[in-house]
Amino acid sequence: MFLEPTHSRSAQHKPSLGWIEVICGSMFSGKTEELIRRLKRAKIAQLRVEIFKPASDTRYHDEDIVSHNQNSIRSTPVLSASEILLLAGDCDVVGLDEVQFFDESIVEVANSLANQGKRVVIAGLDMDFKGIPFGPMPHLMAIAEYVTKVHAVCVQCGDVANYSYRIVDKEETVLLGETESYQARCRACFQASI
Template sequence: MFIEPNLTGERRGWIEVICGSMFSGKTEELIRRLKRAKIANLKVEIYKPAVDVRYDETQVVSHDANSIQSTPIDNSQTILLMAQDVDVVGIDEAQFFDAEIMHVCEMLALRGTRVIVAGLDMDYLGRPFGQMPNLLAIADYITKLHAICMKCGNIANVSFRKVENEGQVLLGEKETYEPRCRKCFHEMSPSKG
């Protein structure tokens, strides 16, 4: 990714969104970018929804067990209060945040903060998930990652739910979800008829 040099000395912020299905490496990529920012001696803060306690209550943890310390929060507005004088803000599982997350990211970027957001772009029905469409619309940079379809081995872009539960939010791992390509998702999904 090319970032234009800022010759005025004024700090400029932007929004990066990392999206894709489950098991595509979104959190892994978020952690990688945040650790690189720390190596560059930038002040970094990481936030995740308090509801996400799958691996750890306070750390952002990838499926490959890489982790980085974070602050769990219930309301996206809290990020604005906590992220004063921060160079880089990381936000994981953005699809679980409230409707204000888009405005929070915009305000941070206007303050001169680099904002890196990761989240599922589609839910288990293959529909846009939470606030991710809004974040994608305002992003300066977008990285769409893909998993491998567990049925045919092609590129997967949808998180297929393997258990019966009609709620949009159901936290789970490999026992609950598997990545599928568009074709396998539509052929085998009970919700698609």
Template sequence: MYNDHFERTPNLLRGSIEVICGPMFSGKTEELIRRLRRAQIAKLKVEIFKPATDTRYDATAIVSHDLNSIPSSPIENASSILLLGSNVQVVGIDEAQFFDDELPHVCEQLANKGIRVIAAGLDMDFQAKPFGPMPQLMAKAEFITKITAICVRCGVSATHSFRLIPSKEQFLLGEKESYEPRCRTCYNLDR
């Protein structure tokens, strides 16, 4: 879990990368919003980004499934974060799996400048394969929080996102009509 020592010493040049990951409906965005709000309460300068393609709840804000939200800047590619995320102390990134392969390098550059980077995203796609830049980002992170959901079939911890509709597209935005969280056993029953 995240070491709160970094929050207590905002004036020190201490960059880091934190990754919040897990399946759909596990609370990743909720946890990202919580951490970003704590940084704002601490009067740290925060900048928040999301992929421009993610317009499910709001075109600009990051919104959790519980409808908690925080303003963000929608961007087309990871390199835009370097331009827009300068002169800040904390950078938040939602839906990290939808960014291009430059995201881990961008996050590393920011952390090397003393910026705390907090990224949330799916670690696996609907086929239970590593998703986008998440594996490389997790490899570079100091702190990784893997959150589980509740399996809608049996009620145990869910680590997989099961797609309910017939599509082979890896990038398919959707909500409860398209996906449900499942444990490994229940995920494999319907594959």
């Protein structure tokens, strides 16, 4: 279980540098749910929070970040990672969802935000539907101070699942979808299906 950092973030005392937290895993593993939980706790602590997601992710809502369980939090859709630097302002915490859909420049953006003293909380798929590390996520996991890998339940055998198996016949890497397009699979069931 992830224990949130206990660094003091009060207005009177702000550490000189922030940090990066990455929440990763397969589809249906609770990444967004955990991201929302952490960001809501930051708001309860009266920290200034700004939240962003790729503008291309409109599965549940054009603007809000929404989990599979329908929990949601307000966010700002952006077309590119560079917009985040302009929009984050003087907040204390920056939340980023579906980070695998950003290009590699998100790594520099996350580092820049942390170096400005911000807590950067990132959620994204660590592997694509072929089981290959996805986009900028491996780099972000490498530079993060905290990495939490969450797991789903394999729909075939009930074991711990960490793969997103695509059940539709499409080959493009990015294909927005839910249960009509993907299933969570354990290693054995994923390997047996490819």
